[in-house]
Structure formats: C-alpha cells, structure tokens
Amino acid sequence: MKKVKLGDVCKIQSGGTPSRGNLNYWNNGNIPWVKISDIKEKHLSRTEEFITQEGLANSSAKIFPKETILYTIFATLGEVSILEIAATTNQAIAGLQIIDENICKDYLYYYLISLKPFVNEIGRGVAQNNINMQILRNFEIPLPSLEEQKAIARKLDKVSGLIEKRKTQLEKLSELVKSRFIEMFGDVINNDRNWPMATMGDVAEIKIGPFGTLLHKEDYIVGGHALVNPSHIVDGKISVDISLTISDEKYEELSAYHLKIDDIVLGRRGEMGRCAVVKEEGLLCGTGSLIIRPNDRLKPYFLQTIISNPTYKKIIEDKAVGVTMMNLNVPIVESLRVPMLPIALQNDFISFMEQVDKSKYIEKISVRVLTIFWQKVYIWK
Numbered sequence: 001m002k003k004v005k006l007g008d009v010c011k012i013q014s015g016g017t018p019s020r021g022n023l024n025y026w027n028n029g030n031i032p033w034v035k036i037s038d039i040k041e042k043h044l045s046r047t048e049e050f051i052t053q054e055g056l057a058n059s060s061a062k063i064f065p066k067e068t069i070l071y072t073i074f075a076t077l078g079e080v081s082i083l084e085i086a087a088t089t090n091q092a093i094a095g096l097q098i099i100d101e102n103i104c105k106d107y108l109y110y111y112l113i114s115l116k117p118f119v120n121e122i123g124r125g126v127a128q129n130n131i132n133m134q135i136l137r138n139f140e141i142p143l144p145s146l147e148e149q150k151a152i153a154r155k156l157d158k159v160s161g162l163i164e165k166r167k168t169q170l171e172k173l174s175e176l177v178k179s180r181f182i183e184m185f186g187d188v189i190n191n192d193r194n195w196p197m198a199t200m201g202d203v204a205e206i207k208i209g210p211f212g213t214l215l216h217k218e219d220y221i222v223g224g225h226a227l228v229n230p231s232h233i234v235d236g237k238i239s240v241d242i243s244l245t246i247s248d249e250k251y252e253e254l255s256a257y258h259l260k261i262d263d264i265v266l267g268r269r270g271e272m273g274r275c276a277v278v279k280e281e282g283l284l285c286g287t288g289s290l291i292i293r294p295n296d297r298l299k300p301y302f303l304q305t306i307i308s309n310p311t312y313k314k315i316i317e318d319k320a321v322g323v324t325m326m327n328l329n330v331p332i333v334e335s336l337r338v339p340m341l342p343i344a345l346q347n348d349f350i351s352f353m354e355q356v357d358k359s360k361y362i363e364k365i366s367v368r369v370l371t372i373f374w375q376k377v378y379i380w381k
Helices: 053-057 105-114 116-124 133-137 146-185 248-253 300-307 310-319 330-335 343-377
Strands: 003-005 010-014 031-034 049-051 069-072 080-083 093-098 140-142 197-199 204-208 225-228 264-267 275-277 283-285 289-294 337-339
Touching: 010 133, 031 053, 069 105, 080 105, 093 105, 105 140, 105 146, 146 343, 204 330, 225 248, 264 300, 275 300, 283 289, 289 300, 289 330, 300 310, 300 337, 300 343, 310 330
Parallel strands: 225 283
Antiparallel strands: 003 140, 010 093, 031 049, 069 080, 069 093, 197 337, 204 289, 264 275, 264 289
16 A cells, blocks of 8 residues: 655644743733643644734744644654644644645544554653654555545544443443432531541551562562552552562562452552552552551442542642652551441442442443454554
C-alpha cells in the first residue's frame, strides 16, 4: 500500500502560550486557547481558557481554523482531536491542516490514534517525554483510496460510538453505587444520621509497609510475589507490576508485611485515600503503602467506600505530614474516625455492590471486545 509522510500532506505547526505575567494577554479574552486537558473527545468545541488579540500578537500562538486536527507532542503524547471551532493552542499541541485532497480527515484522525503506543515509546527515550516536529512530519501514513479511507472512518465511528455508550453506562453504574450509599446511610462523613463513631485504631489493625532498607534493587525479580505500592492501586483495584516482585525466600523473610485477603491496602504517599481490598494471597505491602486490617465490626468493602469518598480523602490529606512529599503514618490513620453501622446494613450494601460489579464486569468486557474490533478494522495493522 502507498504510504505518505505526514508533513507532505499536512501543514504542521505548534502553538504557544502568551506570558501569564501580562494580564492584558488573558483578561476578557475571547480567542479559544486549547491545552492538553481540553482534548477529551473526537471533536473539540470548547476550551477552559481564552486569550486576547494582544496575547495572540505577542506570542507564538496562532489561530488554527475549524477542522484542524490537534495532536499532543509534549508530556501527554498522542492525544488527538478535531477542531469544531477556530482556536489557538499551547506549545504542547501541534495543529495539522490537511493540504492534500486525497486525505480523509476522519481517517487521519483514527490513524493518528492508532500510533499512540508507538509515539509513547519514542517519547520515553527523551528526557521530557516529547516528540519534535521533525519526527511528527516524518510519520508515515498508509494511504488507501479516498473511498476506502472514508469507509474505514465510518466503521470506526460506529464502533467508537458503541464504546462511548458502554463507558457512559459504566460511569452511571459507579454513580448508582454512590447514590445507593447515601440513600442507605446518609452523609456518613458529617454523620447526619448520628451513627455511632469509632477511631480506625479501635476497629482495625494498622501496619506500615517495610522500610526501604529492607528491600534493595537486587531483591527484585520477574514473576515472583508482587509488591503493592500506591501506583499499583488503580480505580479501587490492585494492578500489579510483574517486574516489581520478590522471591519466595524474600517474601517469607518479610512475613510481617504479607497482605491477607480482605485487608485494605492504602497508599500513604501521593494521592491520599487511594485504596483497594485485597482479593488474593501472595502479595506484599510496598514501602509506600500501609495495611488496614478491619476487625469483625467493619466490612472491608464498606470501609473502602468510606475511605474513597472525596470528602474523606480531603480529611486524610489535611492530616498528612511532610515537607517535600505528604505522608501518612500509623498514628494518623489510627486517629481517623469512622461510622459504626450495623453489620446487616453493611452486608446489604455489599450485596448491592456485588450486583453492580457484575454489571460493570459485563460492560467492561463489552468495551474490551469492541476495542479489539476497533483495532482490527485498521487495514494497515
């Protein structure tokens, strides 16, 4: 199949940022100014910030016309969107204006999305995780006929639409759990129903992960017992790194830090309140985490729901200590107050959660299947 270089079929320019120190460049501005966080969907029609005509004239920012493809080239790489409005961008975003009539805009959009893993590999080799304009211009684009491009884009539009619907359904299911919790228990953080309260230390054993001196670089192997640090807690679940594991011997040596089923592992650095319930044996609490082991008065998933509440996270954050990095320690966590609800009510809520989780699992499988199909539609793969 014929291939063309991106720079041969597109006029490619990066944006710029007017000086933040000059309010005349920003105050009462009416020119949309795109930053990476604005790039969320296929089409972009609004921005959080605006610049003035004076800001435009005194910076490297430039106005890109409607239907320009935006492509992120710094920090967060490979995000793509199509402008539905004329707008400027910062220097972390390149504007691609198609100059070849044999290129279908939607086809190019999807192809650029497919390059994201490749682009991130390139970016990792650079200190600041970026790709320069020359690399971008040299991207090779497979070029079937214009009609084939349009047919591919139509298929991917349909599949992408189905994926988004599934993702929306997942978000609704998560909101349903939050609504059910409030319906059953009220605002437990402010305790508007006057539930009995206890400190975390009264209802759970709290233990900090091993000190860094207990684990050394040479202790790590591939395929052993995984460590659970804050970065391994994603969306309330444990997601281990098989390259950050230890041998059976080292695992036994650190038996005091074994995670048990129904423990809650809580990140004590970085994002406060990041936690997950342990579902399998053989994991080790990492140096950046701590263990909460509830007694029979508090169900693990119920406690996890409380800790994950944004208001409760803020309480934890306010109690954290440190100068360069905020940290939690055992006394801080032991002092946290939690509502003591009847076990029967806790179990009712957990049963509801389990039913929702089954629905979420089905939705996630659907998203995965659709995503695989989405990838296979590409004829260049």
